[in-house]
Amino acid sequence: MMTQTKSGRASGKSKRSGELLAQKLQTEGITNLQVLQAIANSPRHIFIPEILAHKAYDNTALPIGQGQTISQPYIVAKMSELLLKGFEPKNILEIGTGSGYQTSILAQLTDKVFSVERIKSLQFQAKRCLRSMDLHNISLKHGDGWQGWASKAPFDAIIVTAGAVSVPQALLEQLIDGGRLVIPVGDKTQVLKIITRNGDSYSEEQVEAVRFVPLVPGELL
Ligand code: SAH
Numbered sequence: 273m274m275t276q277t278k279s280g281r282a283s284g285k286s287k288r289s290g291e292l293l294a295q296k297l298q299t300e301g302i303t304n305l306q307v308l309q310a311i312a313n314s315p316r317h318i319f320i321p322e323i324l325a326h327k328a329y330d331n332t333a334l335p336i337g338q339g340q341t342i343s344q345p346y347i348v349a350k351m352s353e354l355l356l357k358g359f360e361p362k363n364i365l366e367i368g369t370g371s372g373y374q375t376s377i378l379a380q381l382t383d384k385v386f387s388v389e390r391i392k393s394l395q396f397q398a399k400r401c402l403r404s405m406d407l408h409n410i411s412l413k414h415g416d417g418w419q420g421w422a423s424k425a426p427f428d429a430i431i432v433t434a435g436a437v438s439v440p441q442a443l444l445e446q447l448i449d450g451g452r453l454v455i456p457v458g459d460k461t462q463v464l465k466i467i468t469r470n471g472d473s474y475s476e477e478q479v480e481a482v483r484f485v486p487l488v489p490g491e492l493l
């Protein structure tokens with residue numbers, strides 16, 4: 273059994289499990305200590321269906337309903353590390369809230385997190401989990417991530433946690449000058465890309481092959 277404090281922060285066994293997961297990610301090449309600390313602190317079991325709780329601290333993606341998944345902890349840590357490398361973003365936009373686990377990690381690494389999810393029931397569930405963790409620097413929105421979140425723009429950094437067939441134009445426009453977008457681009461499998469804005473031009477770096485559920489355009493559920 274995992275234990276949990278009233279606020280939902282990791283304690284007891286789940287704290288130990290989070291620490292072990294962070295240690296594992298460190299052996300797999302994650303070096304940012306702030307990111308590792310956030311992983312160690314976070315009760316991943318509250319973000320997944322109870323029936324899968326015994327797998328909560330495994331380094332794997334897991335189903336969260338509606339055909340969606342909570343990302344693999346390694347990829348959550350990797351993308352967070354890429355967002356922060358040599359950079360201190362004060363606000364971050366996340367596209368694809370899903371379970372809210374990645375959101376909870378980001379909220380421990382920056383001043384303010386905005387996150388957009390197209391499936392209402394997932395957004396609702398994520399909101400409950402994040403509230404129970406006592407994180408108060410997060411705003412969630414039910415919407416189409418292809419449009420970003422124009423009224424809150426510009427963002428220092430943007431992270432997309434679903435695979436996009438192409439880079440959404442709105443996200444490029446909503447970055448500050450010097451800002452950074454971390455996004456998996458491709459069809460069934462994707463390449464994780466870091467795109468940096470320099471005025472009206474953008475430079476691109478490819479990191480590694482990844483596999484995400486698709487960033488679905490249009491209609492909301
Ligand atoms: N960061 C999440 C990943 C969830 S999977 C986690 O670790 O739990 C990707 C999520 O992106 C899914 O919840 C899916 O519904 C959402 N998504 C897909 N297309 C989207 C779109 N166009 N706008 C917003 N969210 C989208």
